Amino acid sequence: MTAPSPECDLVFDKVHIALQGRTLLALDVRIAPGEVLTVMGPSGSGKSTLLAFAAGFLSPAFASAGRVLLDGHDITALPAERRGIGLLFQDPLLFPHLSVAGNLRFGLPRATPDKAARVEAALAAIGLAGFGERDPATLSGGQQSRVALMRLLLSTPSAVLLDEPFSKLDTALRHEMRELVFSRLREAGLPSLLVTHDHQDAAAAGGRIITLE
Structure with missing residues (x-):
């Protein structure tokens, strides 16, 4: 795979994910460099499943179709460590x-x-x-989160996935970390996908919002 350019887009091309014959989600969207796309929805709607599909560790229990493109390169079949995608979780890890x-x-x-x-x-x-x-x-907790971000x-990375990264912080720290994370992602020109239950997270991200039923 050719190395992506410093600023590239992340595309979910006709992605469809199902479990035991039931459709969880269907997504066809492009995330531009520096944009944060927010995906919201109740538990079980497929938010974390979408992240797993993009990152390369979707369980074989799920049936998936479609492609993930990074800077025009199809990364769908690549192992997780070769996708060029960074992850930020609830815990700093x-x-x-x-x-x-x-x-x-x-x-x-x-x-x-x-x-x-x-x-x-x-x-x-x-x-x-x-x-x-x-x-x-x-x-x-806030200092650990800053270290994890840095x-x-x-x-x-060439793109970033954010899995409810502010959910375990108190209210003041959430505001501080939202400002830091989203400003850094924009500065770096990284296309990013945020999954969250929190409408304030979505508002702070400042991008489009997709709601899964």
């Missing part, structure tokens, strides 16, 4: 055996020059300068 800096270094491509300087600059950019040697367990960005 930082590696407990690595320091904060170690978690960020993990996100950097192997051939990145001067990783230490890149990590220090990344920490400063999220207001955590000097936190590199800290154990992730000593960080607050680790994702340092991995240079």
